[in-house]
Amino acid sequence: MPTPIDPQVIAAIRGAHDILCISHVKPDGDAVGSLLGTGWLLRRLGKDPTLALQDGVPDEHQVLPGAADILSAVQPAYARDVVERAFDLVICLDASSPDRMGTAYNPARHRTAPLLVIDHHITNTRFGDLNWVAPTCAATCQMVAYLADALGVALTGELAECLLTGLVTDTLCFRTSNTDAEVLETAMRLMRGGANLAAITQQTVNRRPFSLIKLWSLILPTIHLEEGVIWATAEQTLFDLAGYPMNDISLSSFLVTADEADMSAVLVEKADEISGAPVVECSFRAKPGFDVAQLAFAFGGGGHPPASGCTLPGTLAEVEPQVIPALQAARRAQAAARATAQRAAGQPLLEAGSPDAEDQDADKQDANGGVI
Template structure:
């Protein structure tokens, strides 16, 4: 069954396939604070490389959330500092629009390294020697599926689970606008190949810590509306963040009728906030996040800001107002 979107270039897929076949030892990495799509695509592509007789190493700046520990190969993920004495001259960067966003994993890449860049962000800078960066796919995991199919590689149940995880993460369980008919057909094919959709959904959406669930309540308590009800903010203090990281809390802002943009401010260190952004249709939050050195997608993005909570809210408020006019 050929599910490949016509927008995916055959020549680019051929270039990526050649890179994989020519790489014996290769490092795979993704963006800082890697999420379901970054982790899932790294794990899946590592398994596909092993099926070709290659030796892949997944190196990330941050240890991924335990949410993904059920995926095969999770325990083999290396934190960048743990591999500081080793370097790689063949590197695959997944789900990362800018090379700088791989963080400290950069220190393991030799100056003459050859890079393959696989991504689905509109703002991808095509920084690799070979690149596939297409918004025709909903996620990098979907892209890896098409690459594997193009190469005739077997997708076993473990790989299917890894790819399915990234797809439902980036589509919000098929609720976000980047979901396409092909995305859903690919997901169905992965279920046919052994992905347990019930088990994966349970691990992703029903596996939070007690502290994180309690924090959703605190985030809702902090909910404020701005811009005549078009912009919602939620805020968790540094003390709150010691109990967990309720990423999904940002969606509660959009549950309020009329809200176009929701922002969740998480104070990871005193005066240092990680901001999650979500929107309906009027505002491209990836463009908004880019103003502050962040990025993402039109309906889901993020950035980092410093200052007091009120100062950060004000900066976001001004940018949202500008985007709404």
């Protein structure tokens, strides 16, 4: 197990009955999988969990067992059964900062219950009353598997299917640099428990709608490559032309596969959901040996070293000149530090696009504020 589970976490779960489980806005596979998995885990312990997501479950995850029971903001019962209801415990999964919980967490009503944060993002701000943060885990679903072990719950049936979904989506089907033996061992146990890897992969990472492919064709003419950074930009009008909703466009992982690039960015201008003012959602990717998490964190977002994001106020014309030079400067500094370390170790220098530069994190909605 990468990190021990605080006994207080176990005690909080065992001591609660009415439990609200939530995850981040614009949920990805790990958010939905860990949320549903925790729900199945709690039911096996005799608890009464309520599962909620501000933005609801994406289409590709609607087939997961229990997905239909997740409450979202568009449902009439959401205010009564989530926002205005008191609970014994609130569990927040896969979110690195409090703003990512959205309206599913109501401080005025829910603050009387302890907030337990379970997350694997290195940029997590430890905003809960109890925080179990394990950046060495490839997915929050991996953490929930360890939680099930600690609580004596078998990794079988619906629980296994939901947790393997999060592992598959957050590792791009076990191809990211944080896919270690622990990840594969966890996946093996979930498969032995009945989860179908082939079916999950086909339902998630191996499918995309035609409207998304059409959107890519509209965005790709905007790409630039300078100083080891490749990036593209998009405005709302392109989404309208393609008929694709304003959510994950799954492009930054594709861009970073360019041989000449070490980092990628996709900048999407949209209107803020509350004020209507222009904002730009930024998605970053990095090849092994490079880190985009700290830059995202500096801009108010977060994520992982190979995959992160943020949202900045302003138009593309205002944000692009801020973000791209900062990304290029970070890449230069990291490349220099990497070269120094390689020389000190007597290793050959690895250029951008070397065979060691493998694909990065899953095409997903980052849990920290960017369309990625």
